[in-house]
Amino acid sequence: MFQDFKFILKKPLLLVSLLFVATLPVIYAVTFLGAMWNPYERTSEMTFSIVNEDTGGNEINLGEDFIDEIKKHDDLKWEFTDLGTAENHLQSGESYGYIRIPKDASKNAESFLTEEPKQINLDLKTNPGHNFIGSIMSQQAGSTIVTQVSNTITKTYTETMFTSLKELKENSKEGADALKNLEKGMNDLNNGLIELNESASTLAQGETQFTNQLTSLSPMLGDYAQQVIAFQGQLERGADEVAGGTNQLTEGSANLQQGISELNKEMGKSINKVDNVSFTDSGAEYLASPIHLNVESTVHTQNYAQSFAPLIIGISLFIGSVTFNVVYPMNKIFETTVRPLKQWTSRVLLTLSHALIISTLLFIALVSAMNIEVASQGKFFLALFLWAAASIAAITALVMIFGNLGKFIGLLLLIVQLSSSAGTFPIETSNKFYETMHSILPMAYVITGLRDAIFGQTFDIPFSTIMYVLTSFIVVSHIVIYIVFFIKSLFPSYKEFTQKVSRFEN
Numbered sequence: 336m337f338q339d340f341k342f343i344l345k346k347p348l349l350l351v352s353l354l355f356v357a358t359l360p361v362i363y364a365v366t367f368l369g370a371m372w373n374p375y376e377r378t379s380e381m382t383f384s385i386v387n388e389d390t391g392g393n394e395i396n397l398g399e400d401f402i403d404e405i406k407k408h409d410d411l412k413w414e415f416t417d418l419g420t421a422e423n424h425l426q427s428g429e430s431y432g433y434i435r436i437p438k439d440a441s442k443n444a445e446s447f448l449t450e451e452p453k454q455i456n457l458d459l460k461t462n463p464g465h466n467f468i469g470s471i472m473s474q475q476a477g478s479t480i481v482t483q484v485s486n487t488i489t490k491t492y493t494e495t496m497f498t499s500l501k502e503l504k505e506n507s508k509e510g511a512d513a514l515k516n517l518e519k520g521m522n523d524l525n526n527g528l529i530e531l532n533e534s535a536s537t538l539a540q541g542e543t544q545f546t547n548q549l550t551s552l553s554p555m556l557g558d559y560a561q562q563v564i565a566f567q568g569q570l571e572r573g574a575d576e577v578a579g580g581t582n583q584l585t586e587g588s589a590n591l592q593q594g595i596s597e598l599n600k601e602m603g604k605s606i607n608k609v610d611n612v613s614f615t616d617s618g619a620e621y622l623a624s625p626i627h628l629n630v631e632s633t634v635h636t637q638n639y640a641q642s643f644a645p646l647i648i649g650i651s652l653f654i655g656s657v658t659f660n661v662v663y664p665m666n667k668i669f670e671t672t673v674r675p676l677k678q679w680t681s682r683v684l685l686t687l688s689h690a691l692i693i694s695t696l697l698f699i700a701l702v703s704a705m706n707i708e709v710a711s712q713g714k715f716f717l718a719l720f721l722w723a724a725a726s727i728a729a730i731t732a733l734v735m736i737f738g739n740l741g742k743f744i745g746l747l748l749l750i751v752q753l754s755s756s757a758g759t760f761p762i763e764t765s766n767k768f769y770e771t772m773h774s775i776l777p778m779a780y781v782i783t784g785l786r787d788a789i790f791g792q793t794f795d796i797p798f799s800t801i802m803y804v805l806t807s808f809i810v811v812s813h814i815v816i817y818i819v820f821f822i823k824s825l826f827p828s829y830k831e832f833t834q835k836v837s838r839f840e841n
Contacts, residue, residue, distance in 0.1 A: 348739075352739055352740070352743070355743050362747070362750060377763070377764045377765070377766075378410060378411055378472060378476075378763075378764060379409045379410065379411065379412055380412055380763035380764065381411050381412055381431050381469065381472065381473075381761055381763045381764065382411070382412045382414050382424065382429060382430040382431065382763075383411040383412065383413060383414065383430060383431060383432055383433065383434075383473060383476055384413075384414045384415075384416055384420070384421035384424060384425070384430050384432070384433035384434075385402065385405065385413055385414065385415050385416075385433065385434060385436075386416065386417060386418045386421050386433055386434070386435040386436065387399070387401075387402055387415065387436045388418070388435065388436060388437055388438045389436045389437065389438055389439075389440040389441050390438045390439075390441070390442075391441045392441035392442045392444065392445045393445060394445065395441045395444050395445055396441055397436065397440045397441040397444050397455070398436045398440060398441065401436065401480075401483065402415065404483055405480070405483065410476060410479065411431075411476050412763075414430060418435060421433035421435075422460075425460060425461075425462050426462070426792065426793075426794075427793075427794060427795050428462070428465040428466075428794040428795040429795065431461065431462065431465070431466065431469040431470065431472065431473045431761065432459065432460060432461040432462070432469075432470065432473030432474070432476070432477070433459075433460055434457055434458065434459045434460075434477055434480055435457065435458040435460075436457060437455075437456060437457070437458070439453075440455050440457075443455045454627050455627070456627050456629055457477075457480070457481065457627070457629065458629045458631065459473070459474065459477035459480075459629065459630050459631070460630075460631045460632070461473040461474060461630075461631075461632055462632065462792075463632055463642060464786055464789075464790035464792050464794075465786065465792075465794055466757060466761050467642035467643065468761065469761040470632065472761070474630060477630070643758070644701065644707055644785065644789060645758065645781070645782040645783075645785035645786050645789065646756065646758025646782055648697065648701075648719065648722075648781075648785055649722065649752075649756065649758065649778045649781045649782050649785070650749070650753065651697065652693065652694070652697070652719070652722050652723045652726055653722075653726045653745075653748075653749050653752070653778070654749065655693050655723070655726075656723065656726035656727040656729070656730045656745075657730055657742060657745050657746065657749070659689055659727060659730075660727075660730045660731060660734045660741075660742060660745070661742060663685075665682075665731055665734045665735050666734065666735060666738060666830075666833040674824070675817065675820040675821045675823075675824045676817075678820045679813070679816060679817040679820050682731070682816060682820075683813055683816075686724065686727045686728055686731055687724055689723075689727060690720060690723035690724035690727050691720060691723075693723050694716065694719035694720040694722075694723045695716075697719055698712075698715070698716050698719055702715070707789070708789070709788060709789050710788065710789060710790055710791025710792075711787075711788045711791060712788075714784075714787065714788035714798060715785070715788040715789065717788075717802065718781065718784045718785050718788055718801070718802070718805075719785075721802060721805040721806060721809065722777075722781045722805060724805075724809050725777060725805050725808045725809045725812065728808075728809050728812035728813055728816070729745070729748075729808070729812045730742070730745045731812070731816060732812045732813075732815040732816050732819065733745055735816060735819045735820075735833065736815075736819055736833075737833075738833050748776070751772055751776065752772075752776045752777075752778035752779070753778075754769055754772070755768075755769040755770075755771075755772035755773040755776060755778075755779065756773065756776070756778045756779045756782050757773060757779060757782065758778075758782050762779075777804065777805060777808050780796065780801045780804050780805065781801070781805065783795070783796050783801060784796075784798055784801035784802065784805075787801075
């Protein structure tokens with residue numbers, strides 16, 4: 336009943352291996368989830384470019400206001416640059432997107448309260464070919480930017496409208512003051528007119544008296560010369576009073592004219608302000624949603640399968656390499672003794688043949704059966720074959736050195752490469768350990784090369800460099816395999832030990 340348990344207890348190495356295998360789910364879960372643990376908290380390491388071409392308006396400078404606002408936030412690693420640099424950094428993978436504020440942004444913002452309001456158009460560009468999740472994050476950042484700019488515009492227009500209302504109120508007060516001056520001028524005019532009437536009456540009476548006296552005293556005019564002079568004086572005083580009344584009338588008229596002028600001037604200002612505000616339905620719509628975001632991608636993504644194909648391909652070929660070494664006894668001792676060079680040549684031909692077979696089958700399945708769009712099928716197949724050959728060679732070398740423990744090490748390498756390959760989230764969202772592994776382990780290079788082949792776009796590492804790296808990896812692995820064959824030929828005991836280890840027969 337307990338034969339399996341008895342057998343395991345009789346094989347200490349098998350027991351240790353099973354214990355190691357039991358830890359693989361924990362290692363995989365902890366390591367892989369560690370790389371993906373809430374990456375949105377570490378987006379501050381992702382470069383995102385801001386291109387401000389806004390020339391400003393009469394009262395609004397939307398571009399500068401927005402930059403001042405965005406600098407207060409660390410959602411992304413902001414890069415303020417020109418359009419050419421932003422394009423280059425996006426193409427090379429140095430940044431995950433950029434947003435461009437056009438030169439007429441402020442002028443269009445100022446048009447919302449005119450007869451012809453114009454919406455603001457911002458351009459957001461991402462590169463899903465470099466990293467699909469990164470492009471989604473960039474679009475989310477773009478939406479955040481649009482919200483912030485919209486809030487800025489709404490705030491600016493609210494302040495502008497309240498300022499206009501305040502000025503209108505002040506102008507109305509000045510208009511009221513002008514009306515008071517007008518009223519005072521009119522009072523002065525009325526007083527002047529009263530005085531003029533009184534003076535005119537006095538003058539008329541004086542003239543009547545003078546006339547009567549001249550009539551009655553004309554025979555004796557010479558003797559009453561003084562009276563004539565007195566009456567003449569009265570006449571002059573009356574004339575003076577008339578003149579004084581006239582001057583007051585003139586002053587009142589001047590005040591009236593000045594008051595009317597001030598009234599017209601201040602009221603004119605208010606009317607102009609009101610006339611310039613044309614809050615149409617379209618203006619209200621634009622003010623409610625002032626920005627239209629044009630989203631553009633450097634490459635066209637067919638679907639999620641195409642976007643994640645580089646990661647899945649890298650994993651599948653590596654797993655295929657491990658499985659190949661599980662099935663084929665790499666440490667088997669053949670009955671006929673063969674020189675190390677011949678053994679090595681046979682092993683190289685075997686591994687390369689298997690790499691060719693699995694890469695060909697995978698190519699047919701992806702391109703012909705699943706119809707995944709590939710920009711360069713030649714590059715695509717070359718990347719498949721070299722990665723398959725590199726994976727098989729590396730696992731073979733580990734198994735030949737460590738036996739079954741080499742397969743376990745291969746699985747560990749798979750887990751670490753999954754976590755540090757940037758196949759899902761951008762590597763900048765991981766910690767320093769994964770970033771270091773990203774620059775060392777080959778799967779990161781493979782994924783970049785496959786993205787190049789699928790999307791027809793060169794990223795931060797040229798395709799040729801990636802192929803050189805994989806080729807070097809293959810060569811080094813096969814050199815190690817030859818060294819192992821050579822050592823086993825010199826030390827038969829080590830050769831027998833690795834065979835027993837592979838069969839759990841120690």
